[in-house]
Amino acid sequence: MSNSEHVIVAVDAMGGDNAPSVVLEGVAAALEEDQNLEVVLVGPADIVEPFAASHARCTAQAASEVIAMDEHPAEAVRKKKDSSIVVGCRLVKEGAAQGFFSAGSTGACLAAATLVVGRIKGVSRPALCSVIPSPAAPVVMSDIGANADCKPEYLVQFAQMASIYAEKIVGIENPRVGLLNIGSEDTKGSQFAQQTFALMKEKVPNFAGNAEGNDILPANFDVIVTDGFTGNVVLKTIEGTSKTLFGALKDVMMGSFTSKLGALALKGGLSDLKARVSADTYGGAPLLGVKGACLVGHGSSNPAAIKNGVHATASVVRNRVTDLIAEAVTK
Amino acid sequence: MSNSEHVIVAVDAMGGDNAPSVVLEGVAAALEEDQNLEVVLVGPADIVEPFAASHARCTAQAASEVIAMDEHPAEAVRKKKDSSIVVGCRLVKEGAAQGFFSAGSTGACLAAATLVVGRIKGVSRPALCSVIPSPAAPVVMSDIGANADCKPEYLVQFAQMASIYAEKIVGIENPRVGLLNIGSEDTKGSQFAQQTFALMKEKVPNFAGNAEGNDILPANFDVIVTDGFTGNVVLKTIEGTSKTLFGALKDVMMGSFTSKLGALALKGGLSDLKARVSADTYGGAPLLGVKGACLVGHGSSNPAAIKNGVHATASVVRNRVTDLIAEAVTK
Numbered sequence: 001m002s003n004s005e006h007v008i009v010a011v012d013a014m015g016g017d018n019a020p021s022v023v024l025e026g027v028a029a030a031l032e033e034d035q036n037l038e039v040v041l042v043g044p045a046d047i048v049e050p051f052a053a054s055h056a057r058c059t060a061q062a063a064s065e066v067i068a069m070d071e072h073p074a075e076a077v078r079k080k081k082d083s084s085i086v087v088g089c090r091l092v093k094e095g096a097a098q099g100f101f102s103a104g105s106t107g108a109c110l111a112a113a114t115l116v117v118g119r120i121k122g123v124s125r126p127a128l129c130s131v132i133p134s135p136a137a138p139v140v141m142s143d144i145g146a147n148a149d150c151k152p153e154y155l156v157q158f159a160q161m162a163s164i165y166a167e168k169i170v171g172i173e174n175p176r177v178g179l180l181n182i183g184s185e186d187t188k189g190s191q192f193a194q195q196t197f198a199l200m201k202e203k204v205p206n207f208a209g210n211a212e213g214n215d216i217l218p219a220n221f222d223v224i225v226t227d228g229f230t231g232n233v234v235l236k237t238i239e240g241t242s243k244t245l246f247g248a249l250k251d252v253m254m255g256s257f258t259s260k261l262g263a264l265a266l267k268g269g270l271s272d273l274k275a276r277v278s279a280d281t282y283g284g285a286p287l288l289g290v291k292g293a294c295l296v297g298h299g300s301s302n303p304a305a306i307k308n309g310v311h312a313t314a315s316v317v318r319n320r321v322t323d324l325i326a327e328a329v330t331k
Numbered sequence: 332m333s334n335s336e337h338v339i340v341a342v343d344a345m346g347g348d349n350a351p352s353v354v355l356e357g358v359a360a361a362l363e364e365d366q367n368l369e370v371v372l373v374g375p376a377d378i379v380e381p382f383a384a385s386h387a388r389c390t391a392q393a394a395s396e397v398i399a400m401d402e403h404p405a406e407a408v409r410k411k412k413d414s415s416i417v418v419g420c421r422l423v424k425e426g427a428a429q430g431f432f433s434a435g436s437t438g439a440c441l442a443a444a445t446l447v448v449g450r451i452k453g454v455s456r457p458a459l460c461s462v463i464p465s466p467a468a469p470v471v472m473s474d475i476g477a478n479a480d481c482k483p484e485y486l487v488q489f490a491q492m493a494s495i496y497a498e499k500i501v502g503i504e505n506p507r508v509g510l511l512n513i514g515s516e517d518t519k520g521s522q523f524a525q526q527t528f529a530l531m532k533e534k535v536p537n538f539a540g541n542a543e544g545n546d547i548l549p550a551n552f553d554v555i556v557t558d559g560f561t562g563n564v565v566l567k568t569i570e571g572t573s574k575t576l577f578g579a580l581k582d583v584m585m586g587s588f589t590s591k592l593g594a595l596a597l598k599g600g601l602s603d604l605k606a607r608v609s610a611d612t613y614g615g616a617p618l619l620g621v622k623g624a625c626l627v628g629h630g631s632s633n634p635a636a637i638k639n640g641v642h643a644t645a646s647v648v649r650n651r652v653t654d655l656i657a658e659a660v661t662k
Contacts, residue, residue, distance in 0.1 A: 134575065135575060135576070135578075135579035135582075136575060145513055148513060148520055148521035148522075148524070149521050149522055149523075180564060181564075182476055182479060182559070182560055182563040182564060189479055189560065190479035190480050190558075190560045191479075191480055192480075193479070193560070212564070212567050212571075213563070213564040213565060213566065213567025213568035213569075213570070213571055214567040214568065214570050214571030214574070215571065216568055216571055216572075217568075217571045217572045217574075217575040217576075218571060218574075218575050226564075227521075228513070229513055229520065229521045229524070229561070230560070230561055230564055232513040232544070233511060233512075233513060233543070233544040233561055233564075233565060234544060234564060234565065234568050235544065236513075236543050236544025236545040237544035237545065237547055237548075237565050237568050237569060237572075238544075238568060238572050239544070239545050240544055240545030240546065240547055240548045240549060241547075241548045241568075241569050241572040241573060241576075242572060242576060243545070243548075243549075244465065244466060244467060244548040244549050245466070245548075245572075245573060245576055245577075245608070246576075247466075248466035248604050248607075248608075249580070249601075249604065251466075252597060252600035252601060252603070252604050253597060253600070255600050256600075258596045259596055259597050259600055261593070261596055262592070262593040262594065262595070262596025262597040263593065263596075263597070264593070265589045265590055265592055265593025265594075265596070266583060266584060266590050266593040266594070266597075269583035269584075269586050269587075269590055270580075270583060272583070273579050273580065273583050276579075277576070277579075
């Protein structure tokens, strides 16, 4: 991936639990690291205008409304036409920006990207995709929650779209696709999984068979495909398991004087491991299948996660992921 | 739970990756710890007869066939009428034993328990249940793989059955039931999850709402109810995540001389933590909804896991779990 191509990314100044301060810090870092990046910062004028005035390659786009995390996504998108999320997506739709990044409400971003930016022709359902930060190797999973109810043919497209993302953005050559299922044999699983297996075998050349829950974090497959219900539950299960285990480990380390000394000796390696399994590394979940690069960051994103999310959005643009998806799904 | 009541448990001598040696060791330990336990050891005569002859309260039941882990479960159960799994279930059916424990093929145990022992009247689908060993508190999850395709009313019964197990066997008073879903709000989720939510609210008094993936290991609910597809994927995801993280932690600890010293200081605490998150602690997954106590152990069970599994089976008998389930589902 080269950064030599000039890219314009719209960024939601109001997205995330600690917006706007964390977003502004992340955008400043992103601009500094990528001299061919231009940011259109979207949000209340009194926030975005002073920032744009004091940063090179940054322009301000006023948006008077904000969609809160707990609002009903589709309703909020319909009602708040001047919200930072809807305005950001409109900039992409109108060509004023090539991509949009927000650490705000995932549901609202999904709704706005689908309604305002629009689906790529031939894509049945845009899918949310996530790079699971495993200590073994990054794993791309899709769908992680955009589509709670799926048909087998949707998953074929999820596989095609996530494979392009894995190859072009995450840098995994010839990604191997696994269908999340409850047994490794071809005939295993629910009726839905069995039907999907047959279709994947026929239509996805890099399909490598069924993946089980314990294949995900060991990175036995590069791409894991599943419906948005299972994917969302699994992603949150990994987060919860990881958090609980690190918490219990901390209790062990703080248990006695000796263990505290031991913990001190491990400090560097442990911070390293924690960073490797942190969602912040990849900065955002791309919504694949819409006509533009739209990525959603974690609500709890820190400045580094925002920076990585903005870079990932630019990377999706530079690598023509949208065009590649359009080609793949019409084949 | 009192061990004062005499209980007869049939045990599959040939179940598990390291059968029969690990099973025999586990049975010997179980018999020694529980003086009111009697075991009928089921397997090839040359294995079970010498063992029974040399152990008090143990009788032998010859079974000439063995169902391998990779055989098609229902087919194997139909064909191998003299297999240790089928014979063990027949002992329960005929009243010669009150419970059956095997660390063999889960699918074959499910099939045999359903076909040979039979469903409790009123139970739509027997469910496999697991105690997830969290560092926070034990969590009972059902279904973990017996029913890949479910109807909402099945999950109501899974909730009723798992609640009884949580209360009587795991010792959780007034267990709070969560429906595994992809959002905490009442209206979230797939169509299936939404329909199930409505039915749970109406029929399960201890229903406490939607649980998300990251609610499982922190034990925010005592009982997690889901379909067998999602449950199986989630359980294996927890196993895979836990294993991968402990592996990465080991790498950190072995990384340098200083970190090795640190690891030494933490050794006791870490073994303790590992034991707390080990599946061996609870020894077996009960198949709830059949007319007898049938539990399945992990294929990789060690002698302690076998012992715990046999004890859990006896405990299911002593606590009249089958009767309580029969009462609950006909209400």
